[in-house]
Amino acid sequence: MRKLSGAQILLEVLQEQGVEVIFGYPGGAVINLYDHLPDYSCRHILVRHEQAAVHAADGYARATGKTGVALVTSGPGATNTVTGLATANMDSIPLVVFTGQVPTPLIGNDAFQEADIVGITRPCTKHNYLVKKIEDLERIVNEAFHIAGSGRPGPVLIDLPKDIIAGQWVKKKSVQPLLKGYNPTYAGHAGQIQRAMQVLFKARRPLFYVGGGVILANAASELTELACRLNMPVTTTLMGLGAFPEDDYLSLGMLGMHGTYRANMAVTGSDVLVAFGARFDDRVTGRIDKFAPDAKVIHVDIDPTSISKNVTVDIPIVGDLSDVLRKMLAVVKSSPEAAELCAAGHDEWLKKIANWRDQHRLSYEQDDVIKPQFVVEKISQLTRGQDPIISTEVGQNQMWAAQFFTFTRPRTWLTSGGLGTMGYGLPAAMGAQVAFPGRLVIDIAGDGSIQMNSQELATVVQYNLPVKVIILNNGYLGMVRQWQELFFAKHYSSTQMNHAPDFVKLAEAYGALGLRARTPAEVEPVLLQAFSHPGPVVVDVVVAAEENVYPMVPAGEAISNMLLV
Amino acid sequence: MKHVINVLVENEFGVLSRIASLFSGRGFNIESLTVAETEDSSVSSMTIVTEGADHIIEQITKQLNKLINVIKVVELSEAVQMAREMVLLKFSINGGPKRVELLSLIEIYQGRVLELGPRSLIVEMTGERAKIEAALEVLGPFGIKEMSRTGLVALARECGK
Numbered sequence: 001m002r003k004l005s006g007a008q009i010l011l012e013v014l015q016e017q018g019v020e021v022i023f024g025y026p027g028g029a030v031i032n033l034y035d036h037l038p039d040y041s042c043r044h045i046l047v048r049h050e051q052a053a054v055h056a057a058d059g060y061a062r063a064t065g066k067t068g069v070a071l072v073t074s075g076p077g078a079t080n081t082v083t084g085l086a087t088a089n090m091d092s093i094p095l096v097v098f099t100g101q102v103p104t105p106l107i108g109n110d111a112f113q114e115a116d117i118v119g120i121t122r123p124c125t126k127h128n129y130l131v132k133k134i135e136d137l138e139r140i141v142n143e144a145f146h147i148a149g150s151g152r153p154g155p156v157l158i159d160l161p162k163d164i165i166a167g168q169w170v171k172k173k174s175v176q177p178l179l180k181g182y183n184p185t186y187a188g189h190a191g192q193i194q195r196a197m198q199v200l201f202k203a204r205r206p207l208f209y210v211g212g213g214v215i216l217a218n219a220a221s222e223l224t225e226l227a228c229r230l231n232m233p234v235t236t237t238l239m240g241l242g243a244f245p246e247d248d249y250l251s252l253g254m255l256g257m258h259g260t261y262r263a264n265m266a267v268t269g270s271d272v273l274v275a276f277g278a279r280f281d282d283r284v285t286g287r288i289d290k291f292a293p294d295a296k297v298i299h300v301d302i303d304p305t306s307i308s309k310n311v312t313v314d315i316p317i318v319g320d321l322s323d324v325l326r327k328m329l330a331v332v333k334s335s336p337e338a339a340e341l342c343a344a345g346h347d348e349w350l351k352k353i354a355n356w357r358d359q360h361r362l363s364y365e366q367d368d369v370i371k372p373q374f375v376v377e378k379i380s381q382l383t384r385g386q387d388p389i390i391s392t393e394v395g396q397n398q399m400w401a402a403q404f405f406t407f408t409r410p411r412t413w414l415t416s417g418g419l420g421t422m423g424y425g426l427p428a429a430m431g432a433q434v435a436f437p438g439r440l441v442i443d444i445a446g447d448g449s450i451q452m453n454s455q456e457l458a459t460v461v462q463y464n465l466p467v468k469v470i471i472l473n474n475g476y477l478g479m480v481r482q483w484q485e486l487f488f489a490k491h492y493s494s495t496q497m498n499h500a501p502d503f504v505k506l507a508e509a510y511g512a513l514g515l516r517a518r519t520p521a522e523v524e525p526v527l528l529q530a531f532s533h534p535g536p537v538v539v540d541v542v543v544a545a546e547e548n549v550y551p552m553v554p555a556g557e558a559i560s561n562m563l564l565v
Numbered sequence: 566m567k568h569v570i571n572v573l574v575e576n577e578f579g580v581l582s583r584i585a586s587l588f589s590g591r592g593f594n595i596e597s598l599t600v601a602e603t604e605d606s607s608v609s610s611m612t613i614v615t616e617g618a619d620h621i622i623e624q625i626t627k628q629l630n631k632l633i634n635v636i637k638v639v640e641l642s643e644a645v646q647m648a649r650e651m652v653l654l655k656f657s658i659n660g661g662p663k664r665v666e667l668l669s670l671i672e673i674y675q676g677r678v679l680e681l682g683p684r685s686l687i688v689e690m691t692g693e694r695a696k697i698e699a700a701l702e703v704l705g706p707f708g709i710k711e712m713s714r715t716g717l718v719a720l721a722r723e724c725g726k
């Protein structure tokens with residue numbers, strides 16, 4: 001049988017796995033791989049920093065549901081992936097990241113550009129591998145894709161010593177990986193589901209609490225159908241935005257630290273709380289003993305470790321969200337009377353929620369300086385019906401994007417929720433734009449965060465990825481400044497960004513279009529110009545410097561204890 | 566309360582480090598950990614002794630199960646565990662009545678003298694943890710010069726106590 005090099009075996013397996021694009025950056029340890037790359041159909045996007053390669057693969061994965069792939073060299077190339085891996089790991093995003101490594105005989109010798117990347121990334125990957133023998137290569141790559149994309153998804157790293165890539169071996173027919181210790185539970189337990197539905201049917205003040213798991217499981221339509229059939233109010237986490245249409249009257253918007261008043265009040269007042277693919281994160285729950293204090297908790301998740309980790313769960317259901325939701329819908333359909341009674345049985349509750357909504361809507365006052373919320377609202381209005389993909393950086397920009405953009409569809413929202421990684425938005429948008437060249441992809445950015453990966457403007461220009469970066473430029477590391485204002489007597493220590501570049505010129509320097517809006521009247525025309533421009537655009541929007549994100553639950557407080565505008 | 570957890574893992578490099586980093590990264594404590602190959606050389610068995618409230622132990626077993634290289638996790642309750650620990654002790658002691666006294670105590674604890682030198686003594690002792698602890702308390706005053714303990718190894722017994 002014909003022997004292939006390790007590099008060729010790897011590239012063939014990627015082809016079999018249906019990988020369309022690799023985000024990468026070359027170096028000595030992977031030079032053999034790069035030598036063969038042009039022989040394969042898989043596209044390579046040359047980023048400008050390895051962190052961005054991983055975020056781009058992550059953005060691609062979130063937008064498509066497929067596994068994202070990145071490729072970097074050993075040593076510094078590998079260590080530059082750590083933030084990207086940790087970001088994906090926290091948000092359960094399927095990635096396979098290949099790192100070069102020094103040749104096996106040199107491992108452990110402090111060789112040039114050696115880093116123990118498997119050791120370094122063990123706690124921030126779902127799993128990782130060092131390929132020690134070329135005969136294991138094909139199996140490991142197939143296992144990595146299997147692990148990354150199944151169960152609770154996550155990033156998998158494969159460390160490839162140079163002699164493995166350069167070595168020769170026979171490629172076999174790929175087989176379905178068999179892993180003794182890995183067998184995620186997909187089918188939800190019918191008895192538990194039945195129990196849960198009986199509790200739900202009898203609830204007077206029920207609430208669905210929906211997380212990113214619903215999006216990862218592609219179960220948004222099942223969830224929406226269940227909520228609508230049973231007339232259930234729905235609140236989503238930051239990661240769950242898009243899992244339920246926010247323009248529906250049953251939507252309460254986001255809950256948690258910067259959640260809506262009605263969502264947080266509804267959680268606190270609920271008698272049955274059903275968590276779908278959410279993990280009771282501290283930014284959601286606030287003070288844990290005051291979170292849904294009167295509710296029976298039903299928790300559906302594919303990851304058993306998420307259940308009863310932070311709160312005690314009354315009815316746990318381990319399984320794939322789409323399987324469980326389908327089974328729940330089947331129960332609804334087979335007991336139409338109970339379902340009807342249930343749907344009609346909590347009008348009082350919905351009225352109460354509507355009251356909360358009327359008491360405190362998300363709001364801001366637009367005067368003669370541009371309010372950041374106004375910009376996000378405009379973006380939302382101007383793009384309605386165009387199915388845009390929104391990414392964000394981290395900070396106030398992220399929270400305003402979450403609050404003021406009306407999300408109606410899954411996989412249109414790319415944000416670093418768990419890790420809160422500044423610098424995520426531009427490369428993530430780039431990854432999504434590679435997947436969907438014809439769609440409008442917008443990075444809602446902050447002036448601080450954008451500087452963490454602005455080098456990727458070169459990449460989007462090179463590949464003509466028409467990403468729109470809208471910088472809500474408040475001249476501050478705004479979210480930190482907000483905390484300093486509220487909890488540290490306005491002691492703005494190191495949060496003023498008084499040496500930012502001229503973002504319009506920065507865009508131009510890279511060959512992108514740079515635009516600026518200074519007054520409220522300029523916002524709409526500038527945005528429209530940006531959206532209709534065929535190439536990448538950076539819009540510098542000069543916004544009110546000291547605007548705050550409200551509501552806000554101070555860290556560690558009960559979520560019903562909100563600071564309002 | 567102490568808990569004994571048996572973990573079957575794939576016998577691969579790096580697995581021990583995954584387990585150790587799971588415990589340290591999540592702030593779980595490890596009191597002792599033993600690991601060795603099983604009858605199937607591709608599988609290793611670990612016995613971990615840890616301490617924590619029930620919900621912590623539940624998290625530990627779930628988190629262990631989540632590791633790809635972990636094949637099986639069994640928490641051995643007091644009632645079903647058959648658990649033993651071995652300890653090697655070196656005493657620095659000359660001949661004389663003190664040594665006679667020490668030897669007779671060792672016999673009471675069913676210890677075995679592995680080496681008897683003019684100025685020192687190496688003893689092996691195996692048993693349930695409580696017995697080892699008791700022996701150490703009684704033998705301590707004789708001056709333990711060095712000690713090496715295995716930590717607990719355990720299996721589930723067929724019928725509960």
Ligand SMILES: Cc1ncc(C[n+]2csc(CCOP(=O)(O)OP(=O)(O)O)c2C)c(N)n1
Binds near residue numbers: 421447449476477
């Ligand atoms: C990599 C990284 N470093 C530091 C932080 C802490 N942090 C959170 S928000 C924030 C300010 C972000 O500033 P900017 O991008 O201008 O956004 P704004 O809050 O002003 O909208 C900082 C520093 C972080 N989340 N990520």
Ligand SMILES: [Mg+2]
Binds near residue numbers: 476477
């Ligand atoms: Mg800012």
